[in-house]
Amino acid sequence: MFNALIVNKDDEGKVSAEIQELGETQLPSDGDVTVAVEYSTVNYKDGLCLTGNGGLVRNYPHIPGIDFVGTVETSEDNRYKAGDKVVLTGWRVGEVWWGGYSQKAKVKADWLVPLPNGITPKQAMAVGTAGFTSMLSVMALEDHGLKVGDGPVLVTGAAGGVGSVATAILAKLGHEVAGVTGRPETADYLKSLGATQIVAREEINETTKRPLETETWAGCVDAVGGAMLARVLGQMKYGASVAAVGLAGGAGLPATVIPFLLRGVNLLGIDSVMRPYDDRLRAWERIAKDLPMDKLEEMVVDATLSDLPSLGGDILAGKVKGRVVVDVNA
Known part of the structure; x- marks a missing residue:
């Protein structure tokens, strides 16, 4: 069992979010890599998904979170094995596919990239x-x-x-x-x-x-x-x-x-959602080289799953400064 932030819509169209306990069998059955999520983050799209704005979420209940980083637990794809550190951004995860506001995620191997050398999981989500x-x-x-x-x-x-x-x-x-x-x-x-x-x-x-x-x-x-x-x-x-x-x-x-x-x-x-794999690798390599990590750390605001409902409204209102890093296990 694991915790996830579930967004739901009632019969009157009102959207609410709460932390619930799920089992692995409830994760998407057509994913081929299961990841133990460590961190996620809050982007403008996440604010839309958390509040039900923008029409990004088509099916409820839903787990938002368009980014996450974590450790592979199981993989049906030979590109990844248990213990590998991986990053996911884009591919409409957190919009039409269950995302990173969860302690576990199951996604397509094509959507993942290896965590670059020299970047910690928390730093990867400060980037996001x-x-x-x-x-x-x-x-x-x-x-x-x-x-x-x-x-x-x-x-x-x-x-x-x-x-x-x-x-x-x-x-x-x-x-x-x-x-x-x-x-x-x-x-x-x-x-x-x-x-x-x-x-x-x-x-x-x-x-x-x-x-x-x-x-x-x-x-x-x-x-x-x-x-x-x-x-x-x-x-x-x-x-x-x-x-x-x-x-x-x-x-x-x-x-x-x-x-x-x-x-x-x-x-x-500039589209980051459907960006090809080679472009993603090139960008993450440049991030590791050209983003000053001390400056990155100055941008970070720490958060937990329970903070997300209010943060969704804040980012849409332009009240979030820098980068929010969500520790999904805190």
């Missing part, structure tokens, strides 16, 4: 989907020409999970980082991660009738979308790129094509 996505974004900007010395790199939603890790990685690589935040109290936190400039959200969150503004940013990791992304596109330097990773500010894009046509700006879509 947010950090993995951040590294994919940085890699995409580099693949499209971003180099140290090109100019400041903008990170929107900088105090959130994706933004925090992106700020730390970019700063370690030697970039000048400008962090956008709507919470002035996070300025010192962002500076501790390596940001050299703090941009108030209200300065950049309004649409403008001018399709082009002064060329300012050599690159951008955007976790906000909406009007802010539209504004940023008109501020990019010639040939610069924006890695779009989120929609905290809305899914719409009230922009023109002018930045693409007159400045050769690139808008790069």
